[in-house]
Amino acid sequence: MSPTRKRFSAFDDNSDTENPEPAIQKITPSFAQPKKEDELPQVERIERLKPSQMMPDRFQPRRLLPASIRGLFYSGTITCYQAAERWLALAHQDSGYQGTIDRLLSMGSSFEEHGQIKPITGSWTTGPGGRYVFMIETGERRFWAACLQNVIHNPAQESYLRVEVIQNPTRQRQVLENRHAEQPSSVSQACEVASLILAELGLHPDPNTNDEFEFFRQARLQRMPAGLWDRITPIMQLTRPRMVQLLNILQLATPQLELADRYRLPERVIREVLGLPPEQWERMLRLSIQESLTSDDIVEITEVNPKKQSTQKAPSKSAPNPSEIAWIGLRRFSSALLDLDEIVLSQALDDVADSLVTSGRAEHTLRFLDELSMLIQARLSRID
DSSP, rough: OOOOHHHTHHHHHOSSSSSOOOOOOOOOOOOOOSSSOOOOHHHHHEEEOGGEEEETTTTTTSOOOOOHHEEEEEETSSSSHHHHHHHHHHHTTHHHHHHHHHHHHHHHHHHHHOOOOSSEEEEEEEEEGGEEEEEEEHHHHHHHHHHHHHHOOHHHHHSOOEEEEEEEEHHHHHHHHHHHOOOOOOOHHHHHHHHHHHHHHHHOOTTTTHHHHHHHHHHGGGGTHHHHHHHHHHHHTTTTHHHHHHHGGSSSOOHHHHHHTTTTOOOOHHHHHTTOOOGHHHHHHHHHHHHTOOOOHHHHHHOOHHHHHHHHHOOOTTOOOOHHHHHHHHHHHOOOOOOOOOOHHHHHHHHHHHHHHHHHHHHHHHHHHHHHHHHHHHHHHHHH
């Protein structure tokens, strides 16, 4: 038995003499559309539950749990605490995961200082293994924040979280919570638009699917009835053309969506990537992440020498083109210098020279610049 499994083995047992789980009627975890726009969901009761008694919604538009852990957790193979520990290990290797972890840990720390200000909402249903679990409607970030805090601080007992049992959970409330809590990534926003469309059409996810993105992709295939966009607009606070642009993101393959979501690539960057042939999408996404490209950068890269690009063999999907990386760095360097006046420019070049010598890169850089200077001069002489 692993240390983590042993440490939290008592948490796997849902028997709780201090706060017994109520025997209530099974509620199907569907997210229905409210009967009236102004109808508030009825709160059945307020409870205090342990995280091990809860289960986040797999089809929550804003994905938090990494893809490599999702299947194990949602199948019941690992507990929420084991998932949190694996997530922390991933964060040490990947800055994309680390950003999310840092934000969640900050939230968890605020629980200790100020208490849980906002409750988690949801309803009771049947989870993995046939046991009753509290299906989270809103508050998944609070749930994972508590799990991560438990793993890091290793308390003797699980912490309790305040929850509201809601009679009719809705996708609309879920999306509103997401947008108020933290600005979602572009991929998450695309899934939000899709989830609202599918909820309006009465289409619910298939729990047997292994790819949650397949559920959201259905929205791009639907015929939108009159008035649908008008009902979604107040929730998303976006125009219809903007929402259509977001839906187009779902053209990416699932691994590409996960990549763009993890590093929170802007929609404009993804839009430029989608304008390229599909076989170039993953390579350009990786290049965008590695070099922090803007949408203008991608346009420039694809326009540097399109004829040459069309005749060259397509590079590996995971390996960015070295000439593209060099061009991006040089363009940024020259653009920064062009905006400086003579006095500041002289000081900047002096500082750069000092840094190159100190770092031991001066000779290599000088050789590269000499060669580049000769190549530029040769091309300029042809123009003359």
